[in-house]
Amino acid sequence: MAHRAAPTAILQAAISKFEERSDGVSGLPQFMAAPRFAGARPGYYFGRGASGVGYYLDSKQAAPAEGEADDDAGAAAAAAARARARHVDAGELLREAEEAAGDAGMEMLDAKGLKRLTLQLERKYNSNLEARMRYADQPDKFMESEADLDEAVKALLVVASAPDLYPELVANTSALQTLLALLNHENSDVAADAVEVLQELTDSDAVEDAEEEAEVLVDALLEADALQLLVHRLSAFDEKASSEEASAVYNILAIIENMIDLKPSVAEDVVEQTKLMKWLLGRLRPRDTDSNKQYASEILAILVQQSDANKRKLAASGGMDAVLQAIAPYRNRDPESTEEEELLENLVDVLASCLLLEENKSVFVEAEGVELLLLILRGKRLARTSALKCLDFATTRCPPACDRVVDQAGLKTLFAIFMGKLKVPKKKRDEASTAGEEEERTVSVIASLLLNCSKQSRRDRVAAKFVEAEFEKCDRLMEVYLRYEGRVAAEEARLAEAEEEQEEDVLLARMDAGLYTLQQCALIVGALWLVGDVGVRKRVLRLLHQQSHTVGSLRSVLLEYRANLGDDGPGGAEERARQVERATQMLLAMGHDPAEDEAAAKEAAAAAGGAANGGAAEGGGAAAAAAAPAAEGDDMELEEAEEGGKGGKAAAPAVPAEADMDVEEGEEKPPQPREERRGGEGERRRSRSRSKERRKEKERRRSRSRDKKRGSSRERRKERSRSRDREGRRRSDRSRSVERRTRDQRSRSPRGRR
Structure with missing residues (x-):
């Protein structure tokens, strides 16, 4: 059998053991600062570490006992101890952990070891079930059996390192049925541990090289109604009660994603057979963003991308409105964390996937989705590129959406983006999509408006934009x-x-x-x-x-x-x-x-x-x-x-x-030839005739154009001559008027009278 990497728990145990060993020396300081080496000190080594330059306590060296020997003997003993001692670095610690896990890993890969773990789980489960029935009103009397059951469940985590044993796990044990039964356990900690085991068993990293074995496991889970049990427990966990239950919710979503990766038909089955869609849409409503809300949006995107039936069900169940409400906060602000950015991307993917169906576009328009997208476009936020993507999908072959864009004064915003005048600030744009995507999306939306608007008047409004400002939009x-x-x-x-x-x-x-x-x-x-x-x-x-x-x-x-x-x-x-x-x-x-x-x-x-x-x-x-x-x-x-x-x-x-x-x-x-002949010769003659007619028509047009230009030139020259005559007369009239006013002023002045 192939040796597989040790589980994380083994490595963590090795690290904890090393830390305990390092802290086991009591009564001595862990570090003594010293700017330079001042001689050997028993039990310490000199170097530069996390605390600075100085002497660090070395657990491999034995500290000198009181009254044990004189200074020379103590120094010799310390030197001998240092010669035997060695400093353990991170790489060596990892090698030790892998060596320690080697034997355990070989044991995990053994079918006999798998049988022992599953039998132990059965015994602990039956014992706890019996104790709970006998002492239903005395929890202290079945707590010990419950702790043993919890340990037996966690022990199955090692099975994830041996996916080649999955067929054995399914065929010759009842471990899967027991784990699924534990999903309904009254103790949420036990149920959370059972969910964690199922998540590890279906994890993509664990089954990367064993897809056939993993499919056997998924088929067994589906036959045992795992989807219904998981979704039912999903609603029972209280995420606000403890971090363990919140982690269990995350793990259930991970199990569903893993099963879809291994068997895509699960995406449609889980929506048809359970209330997962309703739970996911409800999980999007809270304003606060956490990892579970982000993961819920990701699962929702996966579901609608995998199946047209899921797209229809989301729109029919009011999901379009829920997704739009989840996107709405980002019309006025940018995502504040990486989780929020991923949440926004997932929501946009959900919306874009649903808009691929023509019947969903009318639902989108009725939910005022076009208005929301236009508000986002005007806001100069990171969500602008995502809004353009959705608007592109919505206006493709959808006259109502195109009409709504024109009627809601969206042309001004759209053409401002097209011209590059409505820019996102650089500090935000560095994290947003490139300008090339916005350019392509804007061109596509404008083409849809010109081709799909229901009335010619709206198309004329779009076309009129290309005439404004000296045809700058044409350029x-x-x-x-x-x-x-x-x-x-x-x-x-x-x-x-x-x-x-x-x-x-x-x-x-x-x-x-x-x-x-x-x-x-x-x-x-x-x-x-x-x-x-x-x-x-x-x-x-x-x-x-x-x-x-x-x-x-x-x-x-x-x-x-x-x-x-x-x-x-x-x-x-x-x-x-x-x-x-x-x-x-x-x-x-x-x-x-x-x-x-x-x-x-x-x-x-x-x-x-x-x-x-x-x-x-x-x-x-x-x-x-x-x-x-x-x-x-x-x-x-x-x-x-x-x-x-x-x-x-x-x-x-x-x-x-x-x-x-x-x-x-x-x-x-051009007039067609009278004779309609068959064959290539007739076609060539008709082509030559049409060419001659086109040339004659072209010459006639050029002649008319030249005559018109000549006539226009003569008219322009006459008009210019008449204009010069009128200007000359106006100037002469003005000069005569000035002369009359001058003579009148002189005649009225005393000097003029004298």
């Missing part, structure tokens, strides 16, 4: 977009050099580099493009051109986003169709030609040998590549269309009537 948006585009491009180059072949791994690597935030930025630009503000469009194009980019780069990102939309999320195929339609509207508004999608799909299908799935997967990238050569021409067309727009609205392609966003009527599409 910030494109700065973020270009930065993340560079990150993703760098990661793609690295993956190309590494020759990564797994498509899923490539996608995950690109997502880690910032692909999601890049797509959200492109969606924001697309939504703004649909609004049709000429100033925003020109600003975006100018910023792209400054970095040698075109609107084609935005279209490429949107094409990939549309191609990778799946129907396995909330809403299924219906939600996917809505998102595809919305992305298509944005692409059309940016000048994307739908014919390019068809051509790209056919090319991809041909390259894949006619496999339809392969063609669909490659459609987005091929279409982006086909659109790239004509990107600059598209930009020119967009700019010319904007210059010819009326009322501040640029022309945009027509979209279906059932679209969820209001857009302007689009330009006429």
Whole structure:
């Protein structure tokens, strides 16, 4: 059998023994200060220690007895004793403890020793049970048997060092049944010791290398209704009565966590079969924070992360409101300890996990969760990043939450964070999440507002923010977009050099580099493009051109986003169709030609040998590549269309009537050829015809634009000439008026009269 590390109790016993041995010499001082060595002193050694420099009492040396010998003999005896003595340091003490525990450890690993311990527990348990029944009214007569029972329970702690004996413990002993029965013992100390033994047996460190044996133990506990017994005892312990009972509560929570680690299905079973969820939510209510409250929040987070059924039950039982009330104190203050910081993180994890279910979002909105998160965002506290995370989860595909953000004046706070104007103080920010996470969360929330608000008026309020202060928010948006585009491009180059072949791994690597935030930025630009503000469009194009980019780069990102939309999320195929339609509207508004999608799909299908799935997967990238050569021409067309727009609205392609966003009527599409031919030759001819028509239309637009500019120039010159004439007349009138006033003054003065 493999030798395992000795339990902590053995090492503590060795340390206590050493301390007793060190303090056993009586009548002599433990330390005598001396700045320098002044000769040998019997029973002491000179050195620097915890008390400073001087002579320290050495228990290995024998102190001289009175009248034992003369000074020379005493000095010789002391020298001999020092020669035999040695100073015991911490490392040597640990080795001695391990050696002392070696024999005991070998005994613990023995099946015979396990049998002896379990039989001893049975005898002590039966003896105590009999004494309690016989002397029910005389506690002093069964106290001794109770103390023996407590020692027998603690003796089972050594079994945790031998998890390979767990099958033997389950199959050939009744120790588990006895320990579970002791959970209902009237003496809370005995019950607490039984809980401690179960916690040690299931501890992750003890079963790290013996998972199969540990699963046998967990299965046996589940068959014996351990979950019900543990949760029942959880409510019976009084944490305020003693520290032992508070520790027992902590150990019960640890047992449940250990069982979930070994068997994840326990997370759903314990919520379904017991009242653990109710107890955990109640434990969050007290204002004071301690280790048990923090651990309760951690267990609650584990439960909701493991099961959707647990998420639903928490929301249905009023748990959403309880979690929000537990978070509420941190809108005005920061966590004061590490325990409070962990508590806040756990509560945020609980809230974020529950918001993954669409039905829970309505409960969150009704509980005024959006208002609480906005208060936290305005408070410049450590909880701000956590609040942004929850707000991001809440506004994703949830129009009521998005409407509430706009109606509760959340745009001002949200865009202040987006612009970096609402900063957390440095002394607090060092311990908070990085600014990058806040940036990504804010971009995601803004995209959700533009895409999910139920009314166009609210979407217009969000879009109007990008026009304020000389389009500063447009500048910030494109700065973020270009930065993340560079990150993703760098990661793609690295993956190309590494020759990564797994498509899923490539996608995950690109997502880690910032692909999601890049797509959200492109969606924001697309939504703004649909609004049709000429100033925003020109600003975006100018910023792209400054970095040698075109609107084609935005279209490429949107094409990939549309191609990778799946129907396995909330809403299924219906939600996917809505998102595809919305992305298509944005692409059309940016000048994307739908014919390019068809051509790209056919090319991809041909390259894949006619496999339809392969063609669909490659459609987005091929279409982006086909659109790239004509990107600059598209930009020119967009700019010319904007210059010819009326009322501040640029022309945009027509979209279906059932679209969820209001857009302007689009330009006429180029006329299609009369002959519809099959095969590649017909397709190429139609493509060339469309290209010719586009070039002619472009020349007509340029001609109209030049004529308009010439006419505008002539009008401006005439206006300037008329302005100069009017200014000249005003000046001449003023000069004549001054001359008249001067003559009048002179005529009225005495000198003038003379």
